[in-house]
Amino acid sequence: MSVVVVGTIGYDTVETRFGLVNDVLGGSATFFALAARFFSPVSVVATVGSDFSPDDYKLFADRSIDLRGLERREGKTFRWTARYSDDMNKRETLKLELNVFAEFKPKLLPDQQRSDYLFLANISPELQAYVLDQMVSPKVVGADTMNHWIENERNGLVRLLKRINVLMLNDDEARMLSGEHNLVKAGRAIAKMGPTTVVIKRGEAGVLLVGPEGMFVAPAYPVEEVVDPTGAGDAFAGAFMGYVARVGRLTEEVRRAASVYGCVVASFAIEGFSLGRLATLTWEDIDQRHRAFKQITDSYCSRWTSQ
Amino acid sequence: MSVVVVGTIGYDTVETRFGLVNDVLGGSATFFALAARFFSPVSVVATVGSDFSPDDYKLFADRSIDLRGLERREGKTFRWTARYSDDMNKRETLKLELNVFAEFKPKLLPDQQRSDYLFLANISPELQAYVLDQMVSPKVVGADTMNHWIENERNGLVRLLKRINVLMLNDDEARMLSGEHNLVKAGRAIAKMGPTTVVIKRGEAGVLLVGPEGMFVAPAYPVEEVVDPTGAGDAFAGAFMGYVARVGRLTEEVRRAASVYGCVVASFAIEGFSLGRLATLTWEDIDQRHRAFKQITDSYCSRWTSQ
Numbered sequence: 001m002s003v004v005v006v007g008t009i010g011y012d013t014v015e016t017r018f019g020l021v022n023d024v025l026g027g028s029a030t031f032f033a034l035a036a037r038f039f040s041p042v043s044v045v046a047t048v049g050s051d052f053s054p055d056d057y058k059l060f061a062d063r064s065i066d067l068r069g070l071e072r073r074e075g076k077t078f079r080w081t082a083r084y085s086d087d088m089n090k091r092e093t094l095k096l097e098l099n100v101f102a103e104f105k106p107k108l109l110p111d112q113q114r115s116d117y118l119f120l121a122n123i124s125p126e127l128q129a130y131v132l133d134q135m136v137s138p139k140v141v142g143a144d145t146m147n148h149w150i151e152n153e154r155n156g157l158v159r160l161l162k163r164i165n166v167l168m169l170n171d172d173e174a175r176m177l178s179g180e181h182n183l184v185k186a187g188r189a190i191a192k193m194g195p196t197t198v199v200i201k202r203g204e205a206g207v208l209l210v211g212p213e214g215m216f217v218a219p220a221y222p223v224e225e226v227v228d229p230t231g232a233g234d235a236f237a238g239a240f241m242g243y244v245a246r247v248g249r250l251t252e253e254v255r256r257a258a259s260v261y262g263c264v265v266a267s268f269a270i271e272g273f274s275l276g277r278l279a280t281l282t283w284e285d286i287d288q289r290h291r292a293f294k295q296i297t298d299s300y301c302s303r304w305t306s307q
Numbered sequence: 308m309s310v311v312v313v314g315t316i317g318y319d320t321v322e323t324r325f326g327l328v329n330d331v332l333g334g335s336a337t338f339f340a341l342a343a344r345f346f347s348p349v350s351v352v353a354t355v356g357s358d359f360s361p362d363d364y365k366l367f368a369d370r371s372i373d374l375r376g377l378e379r380r381e382g383k384t385f386r387w388t389a390r391y392s393d394d395m396n397k398r399e400t401l402k403l404e405l406n407v408f409a410e411f412k413p414k415l416l417p418d419q420q421r422s423d424y425l426f427l428a429n430i431s432p433e434l435q436a437y438v439l440d441q442m443v444s445p446k447v448v449g450a451d452t453m454n455h456w457i458e459n460e461r462n463g464l465v466r467l468l469k470r471i472n473v474l475m476l477n478d479d480e481a482r483m484l485s486g487e488h489n490l491v492k493a494g495r496a497i498a499k500m501g502p503t504t505v506v507i508k509r510g511e512a513g514v515l516l517v518g519p520e521g522m523f524v525a526p527a528y529p530v531e532e533v534v535d536p537t538g539a540g541d542a543f544a545g546a547f548m549g550y551v552a553r554v555g556r557l558t559e560e561v562r563r564a565a566s567v568y569g570c571v572v573a574s575f576a577i578e579g580f581s582l583g584r585l586a587t588l589t590w591e592d593i594d595q596r597h598r599a600f601k602q603i604t605d606s607y608c609s610r611w612t613s614q
Contacts, residue, residue, distance in 0.1 A: 087488075181394075184531045205512035208529055215603045217526045222515055224491045256606045296522045297604070299563045 002041035002066070003245045004112045005032045005238070006131045007121025008101060009046040009070070010078030012274060017086050018227045024274040025056045027078060028121035028144065031231035033065045034278040035238030035265045036119075038286055040245040042238075043112055045069035045131070049077040049100040059279060068109060073100040088226050089203060108134045117245040119237060120164070122146050125156035132163055140250050142166035142241050143195075144233065150176045161194035165250065168199040168237050183208055184215065197255055199240070199262075201233050209259055213252040218259045221267035221293050228273045235269035235278060236262035264290050309348035309373070310552045311419045312339045312545070313438045314428025315408060316353040316377070317385030319581060324393050325534045331581040332363045334385060335428035335451065338538035340372045341585040342545030342572045343426075345593055347552040349545075350419055352376035352438070356384040356407040366586060375416060380407040395533050396510060415441045424552040426544060427471070429453050432463035439470055447557050449473035449548050450502075451540070457483045468501035472557065475506040475544050490515055491522065504562055506547070506569075508540050516566055520559040525566045528574035528600050535580045542576035542585060543569035571596050 007029030013022050029046045036042045043066040052072065060067050081095035108131065116139040120128040128143055135141075141164040149157050150173060157177075161167065167190060175181055178189035183200055187210030190198045200208040204226075206219040243258040244250055264286055271277045314336030320329050336353045343349045350373040359379065367374050388402035415438065423446040427435040435450055442448075448471045456464050457480060464484075468474065474497060482488055485496035494505045494517030507515040511533075513526040550565040551557055571593055578584045 182531055182533070184529045202512075205509075206526055215529060216606075217529060217603050218606065219513055219524045219526045222491045222522060222524060224489055226489070260606045294606075296524050297606075299523075299525065299567045299601075299604075 001116050001245045001248060002043050003036050003117040003119060003241050004043045004045060004069075004108065004115045005029050005036070005119045005121060005241075006045040006106050006128075007032060007119075007123060007234075008078050009044070009048050009052075010080055010101070012230060013079070013081040013095075014228055014230050014273065015083040016088065016228050016273075017084070018225075019273070021228075021273045023079070025059065026080065026230060026274055028234045030275065031234035031269065031278065032119060032121055032238035032241075033060065034063065034275060034281075035235040035269070036242030036245075037063050037065055037238075038265070038281075038283055039239065039242030039261070040117075042066065042242070043069060043115070045106045045108060045112065047071040047073055047078075047100050047104040047106075049073060049075045052077050059275070069106075069112060071104070071107075073103065075100045082230070084229065088229050091229070106131050116140065116248075117241060118142070119241045120144070121234065121237070125149055125153045125160045129156065129160050129163070132160070140165050140241075140244055142168060142237065144168050144237060145173065145177075147173055147176055158193060161190075164195050166197040166199065166240075167195040168201060168233065168240070170201045170203070170233065171205075174198075174200045184210070187215070197250065199259065201236060203229070203232075206263060207236070207259055209255060211252065211255050216256050216259060218256075218263050219297060221263055221289065222296070223267050223271055226270050227276075229270050230274065231278070232266040232269045236266040239265035260293060261286070261290065264293050308423050308552045308555060309350050310343050310424040310426060310548050311350045311352060311376075311415065311422045312336050312343070312426045312428060312548075313352040313413050313435075314339060314426075314430060314541075315385050316351070316355050316359075317387055317408070319537060320386070320388040320402075321535055321537050321580065322390040323395065323535050323580075324391070326580070328535075328580045330386070332366065333387065333537060333581055335541045337582065338541035338576065338585065339426060339428055339545035339548075340367065341370065341582060341588075342542040342576070343549030343552075344370050344372055344545075345572070345588075345590055346546065346549030346568070347424075349373065349549070350376060350422070352413045352415060352419065354378040354380055354385075354407050354411040356380060356382045359384050366582070376413075376419060378411070378414075380410065382407045389537070391536065395536050398536070413438050423447065423555075424548060425449070426548045427451070428541065428544070432456055432460045432467045436463065436467050436470070439467070447472050447548075447551055449475060449544065451475050451544060452480065452484075454480055454483055465500060468497070471502050473504040473506065473547075474502040475508060475540065475547070477508045477510070477540065478512075481505075481507045491517070494522070504557065506566065508543060510536070510539075513570060514543070514566055516562060518559060518562050523563050523566060525563075525570050526604060528570055528596065529603075530574050530578055533577050534583075536577050537581065538576045538585070539573040543573040546572035567600060568593070568597065571600050
């Protein structure tokens with residue numbers, strides 16, 4: 001079953017201690033789609049400007065990512081400029097140019113409206129609700145958000161939370177949304193706001209999932225070179241939702257397996273600038289690292305009962 | 308089989324966002340012993356001053372922790388004052404008074420010298436080597452260290468590393484010792500310096516173990532209230548070494564199971580100030596959280612091979 005993702009496609013300028021890349025393809029929908037496509041067909045709803053390059057279009061098309069929902073407009077494509085701290089744990093947005101995205105009112109195609117799986121990437125809660133209103137009867141709706149919407153569009157976000165199944169957000173956002181410093185408490189508080197599954201993305205500390213059957217913790221896969229963390233969260237979301245769509249249900253087992261695949265695919269995303277590593281990724285790479293992930297997290301030990 | 312630990316017993320003054328405690332029992336050997344005792348007999352080699360309280364002595368004795376190696380001297384007991392940042396991820400040492408510890412030359416009793424399991428807590432590499440020289444033929448020697456020794460006693464530390472089996476250190480120390488920013492590379496570089504097992508303690512990101520059979524990653528157990536992180540690393544080390552001593556060998560399976568118990572016991576240590584939680588801990592508490600740890604880290608999923 002196919003996953004519909006609504007988000008940004010844009011050009012990123014990113015600096016990390018490994019270097020600088022200028023105006024390279026990025027955006028939440030891009031990272032999501034390039035990860036999800038390994039698990040399920042993906043349909044992208046986004047907008048780009050007249051400067052969007054045919055090569056970048058081809059990057060999606062070559063991977064059978066459905067771009068019928070891509071709206072081309074006169075003007076410039078969304079642009080984002082950021083710099084990461086030396087330890088990669090903090091990033092500063094230096095410039096954000098919405099460009100054609102400022103006028104974007106996503107319209108889903110009839111078959112997209114009937115899709116069972118929808119991911120609302122990090123766009124305004126109002127736009128997220130506008131998309132959700134078009135859906136006929138989705139089985140699983142996932143969403144991302146950010147500090148900006150939590151601070152400035154809280155009411156809209158709170159209304160949206162009642163209508164979605166899975167919320168993915170990072171640790172600082174979880175604290176801000178819930179008012180709880182502790183992440184276990186934050187996750188539980190957010191789950192009470194609506195989404196049965198709350199996935200807190202903790203960067204190098206992995207993910208904490210709070211679901212209806214309890215918590216799940218998955219460590220980040222320890223890679224040897226973190227070149228650029230951009231897109232890790234969207235790649236996680238793509239693999240997660242793609243896996244859920246593939247399996248066709250959201251049980252505890254699926255939530256956990258989807259999280260592990262999310263961690264695995266995200267670990268590739270950060271090994272290169274921009275889409276560098278995701279674009280060359282093969283299923284064999286994913287499968288191999290998935291086995292490695294299981295191997296390095298397997299504690300074997302059965303319970304040890306004698307004192 | 309019993310574990311011998313050489314380290315500090317002291318009085319800590321600690322401030323976190325949950326409050327302040329004054330002159331409470333602490334020290335690396337204390338946290339280590341209170342954790343290790345659940346798995347194996349523990350024998351402490353340390354020094355205290357004439358101000359050491361009978362109640363504190365009793366705290367060890369009541370838990371069958373062997374204090375024959377405790378040296379009482381005229382003067383004041385080791386004291387440490389520190390403050391944690393609001394997110395508990397950074398701490399500042401405000402005052403360090405070695406007091407009687409400054410003159411400490413640990414002498415092992417004959418039965419301690421013949422022990423199979425030794426842990427050299429965070430003391431100078433010179434003192435660690437002095438203790439190790441007294442051992443007859445230990446099977447597993449573990450050690451901890453800190454930034455101060457890495458910077459100022461590097462040669463002594465490098466010599467010591469060739470003589471130990473397990474080095475436990477935190478992420479910043481691993482980076483400093485290896486010169487590698489990436490922790491996978493740091494762990495591998497340190498393993499080449501001597502210890503077959505390198506355990507990098509990453510706070511809320513859990514532990515990364517680099518051993519002769521590859522890596523192992525264990526997440527931190529997500530607790531609802533981190534009150535005081537003091538002693539978490541020593542409690543981890545105590546449970547780890549205690550488990551190794553109990554099982555009597557250091558295979559890959561044992562390394563991993565020991566790490567999981569380390570994470571479990573450390574998660575209790577941080578739930579209260581000082582020894583608050585460790586002092587009241589029961590084997591049932593540990594066993595219950597160990598089951599919870601397995602439950603929240605179990606990803607069930609078998610490999611999924613179709614694309």
